Amino acid sequence: MTRNAVQITRPLLWLAAIIFVGIGIAFLLWPVPLGGMVEIPLQSPTAWIDFLATYGGLQLGFGVFLVMCARRPERTRVGLLAAGCALAGFAGGRIYGLATAAGAPKPIIYGYLALELSGAAVAFWAAGRSSR
Secondary structure: OOHHHHHHHHHHHHHHHHHHHHHHHHHHHOHHHHHHHOOOOOOOHHHHHHHHHHHHHHHHHHHHHHHHHHOOHHHHHHHHHHHHHHHHHHHHHHHHHHHHOOOOOOOHHHHHHHHHHHHHHHHHHHHHHHOO
16 A cells, blocks of 8 residues: 555544444434434333444444554555445445335435445545555
8 A cells, every 4th residue: 555545545444433433422322312313212122222232332333343444554445445335335225215215204314325425435435545
């Protein structure tokens, strides 16, 4: 990997790691308001626990994985590919949901979709740069 590629790719991986860790922590600390933004009521202990695990724990765990990748230059590419795959997966699920939903979602869904698609594109682009 060239020095220029490292100067671009590792900071992008650190940014992704910080965002995933931050989102995970936010969902663990403030599940009710964040769930409310996308109309997910947490009306039972089962819903509460699953929401915390999925939106908080998984995001936090994945963010820690990205931190581990960002700390080692030889793991930069795999971290970027993982981030790109995760974001593309979120976007793909959201697109499928938009195509199959019975009605129109809140506009925030389109904002999330735009962030996920652009984030995936940047991560895959950076992974390509890191392999050179």
